[in-house]
Amino acid sequence: MNEPLIRDLALLPKETSLNIADLSKVVDLVAGKNADGSKRDWVEDNIISIREKVKGSKHSTIYYPASGRDLIRPLFAFDADHLIAVDNDPQLSGETEKQLKEMGISFSSSHSEDLKTSDTTFELGGKKRRITQICKDARYVRLSDLGLEQVDILHIYAPSGADEDITEEDLYLQEKYGRNWRFKNFDEATRVEMKENPYAPKVDPQTGKYKVLGPKVNKSLTQANYQLVNEGGFFIFGEMELSYYDLPRSLLDLMGLENSKITRRHPWTILTTFHPKAEEIDTHAPSLRFSGVVLLKIQASLVLNPAFAGI
Numbered sequence: 001m002n003e004p005l006i007r008d009l010a011l012l013p014k015e016t017s018l019n020i021a022d023l024s025k026v027v028d029l030v031a032g033k034n035a036d037g038s039k040r041d042w043v044e045d046n047i048i049s050i051r052e053k054v055k056g057s058k059h060s061t062i063y064y065p066a067s068g069r070d071l072i073r074p075l076f077a078f079d080a081d082h083l084i085a086v087d088n089d090p091q092l093s094g095e096t097e098k099q100l101k102e103m104g105i106s107f108s109s110s111h112s113e114d115l116k117t118s119d120t121t122f123e124l125g126g127k128k129r130r131i132t133q134i135c136k137d138a139r140y141v142r143l144s145d146l147g148l149e150q151v152d153i154l155h156i157y158a159p160s161g162a163d164e165d166i167t168e169e170d171l172y173l174q175e176k177y178g179r180n181w182r183f184k185n186f187d188e189a190t191r192v193e194m195k196e197n198p199y200a201p202k203v204d205p206q207t208g209k210y211k212v213l214g215p216k217v218n219k220s221l222t223q224a225n226y227q228l229v230n231e232g233g234f235f236i237f238g239e240m241e242l243s244y245y246d247l248p249r250s251l252l253d254l255m256g257l258e259n260s261k262i263t264r265r266h267p268w269t270i271l272t273t274f275h276p277k278a279e280e281i282d283t284h285a286p287s288l289r290f291s292g293v294v295l296l297k298i299q300a301s302l303v304l305n306p307a308f309a310g311i
């Protein structure tokens with residue numbers, strides 16, 4: 001096994017209460033055991049920078065829709081007790097257990113009857129941790145269905161595939177045509193069939209739109225997202241600033257929010273089913289390469305003015 005490439009350990013901020021051996025295991029998992037030093041450093045910096053920010057604030061529960069394989073990293077970086085991760089990729093079933101095995105950590109797991117939900121408990125960094133992994137379309141999942149009103153951390157990062165509303169039309173086409181349903185959307189024969197089929201969904205005559213069955217996973221500060229997070233908790237929207245333009249400090253204050261700088265994730269760690277290899281991310285998404293970024297933190301329980309929503 002490689003020697004852990006943790007840099008000057010003496011420089012690690014004590015208040016992050018990071019267990020070095022565990023940090024090294026998580027970095028191995030995220031960066032890969034044979035990763036070069038700079039990639040490991042980046043992953044390490046991301047974790048350490050988040051640890052520093054969460055101390056003294058609320059960080060017990062994380063809700064992460066469209067989580068992909070990003071499970072142990074956020075749990076450990078935010079020093080959370082419970083991560084609820086939702087993703088509809090069936091290939092991710094068993095991913096929590098797989099990652100823990102790779103790290104050599106023992107765990108115990110239970111599964112729902114339909115095997116779509118797993119609940120795994122284990123110890124990491126001297127604390128008992130829990131990951132609930134739900135294999136479902138995130139647009140149909142509500143926190144309240146999971147018995148929760150709010151969480152401490154709402155983590156939304158590149159929810160590609162869940163970032164559009166799902167409508168009655170989408171569902172109809174999905175059920176009828178399977179994997180290639182999206183192409184049917186623009187097909188004249190399909191349009192005629194839907195018009196003539198009395199059982200096919202129809203647009204609302206007033207709005208001219210199909211009924212929304214599941215709202216998109218919104219990667220911005222909507223009123224609904226704002227209300228999901230406890231006072232003293234965090235939002236992570238792609239680890240980016242609240243908006244693409246500078247918001248005046250006073251506006252953030254009014255919203256009870258504070259930007260907090262962290263080290264952005266290494267772009268190679270955001271692997272998708274479309275780009276399952278690190279090299280592909282490198283080729284296809286060079287725009288993901290940023291380093292210094294921000295995290296948002298609620299400072300006060302001010303109700304978000306609807307006028308601010310969605311910025």
Ligand SMILES: C[S@@+](CC[C@H](N)C(=O)[O-])C[C@H]1O[C@@H](n2cnc3c(N)ncnc32)[C@H](O)[C@@H]1O
Nearest residue numbers: 066067068070087088089137138157158161162
């Ligand atoms: C670009 S990846 C990002 C993964 C993760 N957030 C990260 O940053 O590493 C997008 C993820 O969204 C998932 N996804 C796509 N459509 C979804 C949906 N409707 N519901 C839940 N997950 C979905 C995909 O399976 C994939 O894991």
